[in-house]
Amino acid sequence: MPELPEVEVVRRGLARWVRGRTITSVDVLDPRSIRRHALGPEDFAGNLEQATVLDVVRRGKFLWMPLALDGAPAHETGTGVALMAHLGMSGQLLMQDPEVPDEKHLKVRLRLSHTDGMPEQLRFVDQRIFGGLFVTSLVPTADGGPGGLGESPLPEIAAEAAHIARDPLDPHFSFEDFYRKLRSRRTGLKRALLDQGIISGIGNIYADEALWRARLHYARATDTLRRADAARLVEAARDVMNDALAAGGTSFDSLYVNVNGDSGYFARSLDAYGRTGQACRRCAEAGLAGVIKREQFMNRSSHTCPVCQPRPRNGRW
Known part of the structure; x- marks a missing residue:
C-alpha cells in the first residue's frame, strides 16, 4: 500500500x-x-x-x-x-x-x-x-x-x-503533543508509530527505516523513551520521508505510479526494510558484523540490526 x-x-x-x-x-x-x-x-x-x-x-x-x-x-x-x-x-x-x-x-x-x-x-x-x-x-x-x-x-x-494526528511533514506537527501521547501509552515503539492517533502517515516500511536511522528497537517501551530519543525518532522519520520524496516515492509494485505515471525509486535506498540477511550498512562502515534480521510483528514483519538496534530487556510489542 x-x-x-x-x-x-x-x-x-x-x-x-x-x-x-x-x-x-x-x-x-x-x-x-x-x-x-x-x-x-x-x-x-x-x-x-x-x-x-x-x-x-x-x-x-x-x-x-x-x-x-x-x-x-x-x-x-x-x-x-x-x-x-x-x-x-x-x-x-x-x-x-x-x-x-x-x-x-x-x-x-x-x-x-x-x-x-x-x-x-x-x-x-x-x-x-x-x-x-x-x-x-x-x-x-x-x-x-x-x-x-x-x-x-x-x-x-x-x-x-479528523480523528488522525498530524504527520511529520506537516508544518503544524507538534512534537510536544506527540511526545505526551507516546509517553502515556504502555506499548512498543513501532506499534505506537503505526497508531494514526499518535502520529499519522507512518506505515511498516518507513517505521522500520526511521527506527533504524534513530538506532531504536521496535520493542522499546514507549513510557521509557526519553525526550531526546523521541526527538531523534521524529527527525529520522521526517528525513527518510523527505529522501523518499526526492526519489519519487517507494515502489515495490509496478501498479504504484504517481499522477504522471512515473514510478518512484527510493526502494533502492532502503537501509532496513527488505534487507534480511544483508550486512547493516552502518555497522559495515564501523567495522562491525551487524546483519539485518527479520522478525514477525503484528501479522507483518520488522527489520532491525541486532548490533546497532539491540532489543531492550523489558521491551513491549
Whole structure:
C-alpha cells in the first residue's frame, strides 16, 4: 500500500494540474470504485459536475480536494465539501489527454475545464479495487490549524481524517503533543508509530527505516523513551520521508505510479526494510558484523540490526 511519501507525490502532482479548474463531467465506469459514496453514481456525479477544485490536501495518507460548488469563484471557501481519494493497494490518479486510450482498469473519469497546455482528464485507475473516490463533508480542525498539507490550507479537514494526528511533514506537527501521547501509552515503539492517533502517515516500511536511522528497537517501551530519543525518532522519520520524496516515492509494485505515471525509486535506498540477511550498512562502515534480521510483528514483519538496534530487556510489542 502506498505510504505517506507516495501519497504526497500524488498530491503535489495533482495540485499542479487541477487547482482552480472546474469539473465539467463525470463518468463512473465501475460503481465499485465509488462504493463509499452511499448515494450512488448519479449523486456522486451530480455533486462534482460544475464544482471547482480549490486545492489538494493531505494529512497522513488521506487525500482530498476541497470544492467550490455552484460556480462559486475558486478563492471562496467554506463550502464544506470535498472529493476524497483513497488509493488502496493499486489506485492511480492519472492526468491524461482525451486522445490517450482508456487504461485497462479505468474506473472513474473526471473531465476538467480547458486550460492551455494541461491534460483535460483526471482518471482513477485501480486494478485491485481496494481504493476509491467519494464526496465527503469538511469539518473544522480541532486545533484551528490547517486541515493538512496543501497549497492554500484551510482550517477544515475531511470528516474521515479528523480523528488522525498530524504527520511529520506537516508544518503544524507538534512534537510536544506527540511526545505526551507516546509517553502515556504502555506499548512498543513501532506499534505506537503505526497508531494514526499518535502520529499519522507512518506505515511498516518507513517505521522500520526511521527506527533504524534513530538506532531504536521496535520493542522499546514507549513510557521509557526519553525526550531526546523521541526527538531523534521524529527527525529520522521526517528525513527518510523527505529522501523518499526526492526519489519519487517507494515502489515495490509496478501498479504504484504517481499522477504522471512515473514510478518512484527510493526502494533502492532502503537501509532496513527488505534487507534480511544483508550486512547493516552502518555497522559495515564501523567495522562491525551487524546483519539485518527479520522478525514477525503484528501479522507483518520488522527489520532491525541486532548490533546497532539491540532489543531492550523489558521491551513491549
